[in-house]
Amino acid sequence: MNNQPNSEPVIDILNVSHSFKGHRALQGISFQVQPQSLHGFVGPNGAGKTTTLKIICTLLQPQAGKVKVFGHNVRTAVKEIRKRIGFMPDHFSTYRQMTVFEYLDFFGAAYGLSQEQRDQVINDVLTLTDMDGRKDSLISGLSRGMQQRVSLARVLVNDPDLLLLDEPASGLDPRARIELMEILQELKRMGKTIFISSHILSELAELCDSVTIIDRGLIKYSGSMDGLLNYEHEHPVYKITLESEPDAIIETLSGEAGIVSIEKTPKPREMRVAFDTTIINSSALLEKIIALNGVIDSFQRDKKHLNQAFLDLTEQGVR
Ligand SMILES: Nc1ncnc2c1ncn2[C@@H]1O[C@H](COP(=O)(O)OP(=O)(O)OP(=O)(O)O)[C@@H](O)[C@H]1O
Incomplete structure (x- = not known):
């Protein structure tokens, strides 16, 4: 060779x-x-x-x-x-x-x-x-x-x-x-x-x-x-698990500047947050949650599902 x-x-x-x-x-x-x-x-x-x-x-x-x-x-x-x-x-x-x-x-x-x-x-x-x-x-x-x-x-x-x-x-x-x-x-x-x-x-x-x-x-x-797995068209998305259900925190943060979307996932105590990095960063997001008495269990980048990445990059339709 x-x-x-x-x-x-x-x-x-x-x-x-x-x-x-x-x-x-x-x-x-x-x-x-x-x-x-x-x-x-x-x-x-x-x-x-x-x-x-x-x-x-x-x-x-x-x-x-x-x-x-x-x-x-x-x-x-x-x-x-x-x-x-x-x-x-x-x-x-x-x-x-x-x-x-x-x-x-x-x-x-x-x-x-x-x-x-x-x-x-x-x-x-x-x-x-x-x-x-x-x-x-x-x-x-x-x-x-x-x-x-x-x-x-x-x-x-x-x-x-x-x-x-x-x-x-x-x-x-x-x-x-x-x-x-x-x-x-x-x-x-x-x-x-x-x-x-x-x-x-x-x-x-x-x-x-x-x-x-x-x-x-x-x-x-x-x-x-x-x-490719981390490829994002718009805003980074994180999954955050708290020690208790996040409903009250979601309600407070949903109107905050820089929070693009915030919602519960089907998993217990877990929420998914997308944010605008020109306004806040991940540390500032965590600080906000802690200030609202949220106890963080885990915090991780939500990698796009592969199929979604593929669909985002390719067009639908008859070929
Ligand atoms: N010899 C050919 N004559 C006319 N059109 C062709 C020829 N070879 C390929 N094409 C056309 O060129 C385009 C690309 O074809 P190609 O075979 O490279 O695609 P592909 O990604 O390998 O698709 P597949 O997964 O279906 O094999 C298609 O629209 C196909 O119909």
């Missing part, structure tokens, strides 16, 4: 646009993926994920803008880039009547590996994907989860530094999905950069350290997963 200087992004997309018959699938998108990160690429159906992935893996030339992979331009350095990436499309290829071994051996040969190298590599990738016992199974007889793992094993045959996975978890049952996520985490620990698309943000929340959200060909967010 080639080591990257940590500062250079593995994927660097600048102002990329792409249209199909007048339909603007990508409208000037820009974002970067850092080395050895597990980066989610999330958007509703038709948002432009597959188009972006195809551009990154050199299957489609961008009509406008610049895309660099490992510092190489996708327009001019197709060979250099292809040697270092593995692309797993969102559908299984047509080789279902092969055994797992035959399938991987075929791709190993296509990469120019000798039979000895192929035997070794196939053993390694089957161990990595937990498919050791299935070498001689027909692909058509495997479950969808296992077919996905064979597909992943295929992508690993040339030991790529960057994995590009298009909706790898779609159609998997929860157990198969967890197993796939564990394999991806192991690959990250091995130093690989993984770029993984999905239309379900919560599917990637535990797995990814960073995420880019795309909607109708526009980037809505790109940064750390934590940053």
